Amino acid sequence: MTQIIDDYIASLAIQLNALSAAQKEDALNFYRAFLRNGDCQSKEEILMELGTPAALAKKIKADYKQITQITAPPTDEKKTSDGYFLNFHAKKTPLQKRTMQPGEFSIIRLKARNSKIFIHPGQQFEINVADYSNCAIDIQLKNHVLLIKEKENRPENRRIILNRRFPSCLVEVTVPSPDSLTSISGSNQDGSIILQNLHLQNCSLQKQDGKLFFNNLTIAQELTVSSKDGNTVITQSQITNFVLQTRNGNFDFKRSICSQLELQLKDGNINIKQCHLNLKITAKDGNLRIIQSQLINGNFIQVVDGALRLKQLNHDLNLKITTKKGNITYRGSSIGSRFNSKSKDKDSLRVIAKNGDVIMA
Template structure:
């Protein structure tokens, strides 16, 4: 640990006292790794990418508050119910809450539709379920895998359903250690998934009309995400490889180390901010923005009917940009061996650069 990095971490710690001791520990450990990975040599380089310790602390606390709000939200709101009309009568199914304590499990498999799922570190292996009797959530332990699924709803031809009158069902899963789980997989429809303070081998998820939030998560092998009308948000995480294919959904990746990103999107935007990564991005009818980041190895970005906005980047090897019916805007970056851009059908290349060359082929 260099004195430069230790000084930044010490100042950051002074601004994170509102977080729990465990959250402070994980956060400071992550940013030590982040600064070492970036090989920063001066204070100015650190501030250019991460901002001041005070600025960074504000962003970190906002991420944790967002997660805390979801975790501590009332799981048994007396006004929450699953309503439907049966003829002229309204039937009401209040939301109920129950807590399940199970033995050790190392995987979680999801098969849910209208259920929000929260998985994070806690004091023990525990599942808290808030659901409705009309569509209960089933929780079963199959060997070492926790299976969470919604029971099928009985179809009645004379019933007109109005299910979206209230909050979704909700499942909160806690595990006692950072590395208690090795894999999270499954699918969700009309529900969000939130993961925090976990160290896993794999994540494989498919979402439809739901979002995924990942904060302070380490994935040693691969995170595979596919979705439709689904957004994903990743912050303060270390991921060996992210593979995503999304339609009409946005991707936001901030303050993370992602060794490799292979992402395709149609009708959605991709944003990378303050990341260390190698990228292969392809977008159609959606914009790509990359700023305050370090790129490694060979980087390829292709877009159709989209704009590319790149600023405050540092990379020592080639970046290939290809745009069809969109603009390339490249500002305030230090680039290395080569810069290759292709713009088709009267597109424009706008670039201002400090300490680097631009080569157009």
């Protein structure tokens, strides 16, 4: 088994030469652990889990490219955000950039409003701020705790910016290594939070709107996310315990390992693909799609409205699905066929549906 996995990882390494050395090493280490966690016994099972090395490499590079695009700093392009105000002569606001090196920190606390927060490893402990709107970003460091606070500008100090394409503020935080931080917590009211290539003990975030992008994260203890609107995207991550509560918005969880995922969703869609996890999902509205994944231990899915699509799953012990309205589609899946469970005789699938069709194939 080890040789089969090593051969796949060696082929994947060739396909990832376009990434930096650190990104490549992180990816190879993660997928080696992913395949061992999935107890893959043959090349065919590996291909079923992740696809060919070339196909997987394309997805990995796309994840990093997406983060690069999202976190691109504002530029000095003299263009309007749209054509509506082309004839409006607004005073041009210059791009403002500032760099701070407050010293070492191991904990980050956020109290932001509209800014885009990007945290990842770099050369040193450093904060870079770039914006057009003269955001009142306050940086404080005390007892190795870094506080990033965004104050609300007074109405008379707010600037109408019509001559720039990117009016938002970008706060980029770098640390010397993936293990430099132990925890990240706090809130960002309407802005986005992007975390990449970090090994944390705990992470707890709250937001109303905006997006969360997590790529290549390791959370040793617990990740908790509470959101009102906006999307959450997590790729290539290993999380021990993950609790997500959201009212609106979509949740994408791809190519990751989660020992326990508890998800409460009011509206929006859930997309889980190529993951190893134990899950408890309660969804009121929206569609759920779980494909090419391994479910461990007892799993529970409850849907009030909306459709549930399950495809190419392998699950151990039992899977319980309940729904009031909407259809359940369960295709190409198996119960207890690839796990080292000592209680395979107890493996089961239980489906309870009040309205809608149940399709199994």
